[in-house]
Amino acid sequence: MSEPPDDNDAAASGRPADIAVLVICDRCGDTQEFPISFPVFIGWAARRIPVQDAFAHLSAPEREFIKSQVCPACWTTQFGAHRHHV
Ligand SMILES: [Zn+2]
Incomplete structure (x- = not known):
């Protein structure tokens, strides 16, 4: 599949953060919050x-x-x- 990202995603990329996502470390249980843009997060997911x-x-x-x-x-x-790796 090589469909280009649509305009919504292109516009979403680079949006200012509007929510915080809480990430829990799988190994040590440490938690950290990262400010992110919800539309961008959905696009990434x-x-x-x-x-x-x-x-x-x-x-x-x-x-x-x-x-x-x-x-x-x-x-x-x-x-x-x-x-x-990236
Ligand atoms: Zn850890």
């Missing part, structure tokens, strides 16, 4: 917006936390300095 576009305002470890429920500390513990 539906795999229409790439994570790096949807959460461009967050750091790479923070995006990874939302994506995989592994907090930056646990990620570092598990994978060390190895660069995570």
Whole structure:
């Protein structure tokens, strides 16, 4: 499938945050809230917006936390300095 993102998603990407999503670490149970835009979050959850576009305002470890429920500390513990995939 290679259908381009529709206008709604293109407009949604880059919107200011309007809600906070609470992420719980799968490994240590640590929790963190991230301010996000709900329409962008939905677009990402539906795999229409790439994570790096949807959460461009967050750091790479923070995006990874939302994506995989592994907090930056646990990620570092598990994978060390190895660069995570995008
Ligand atoms: Zn953790």
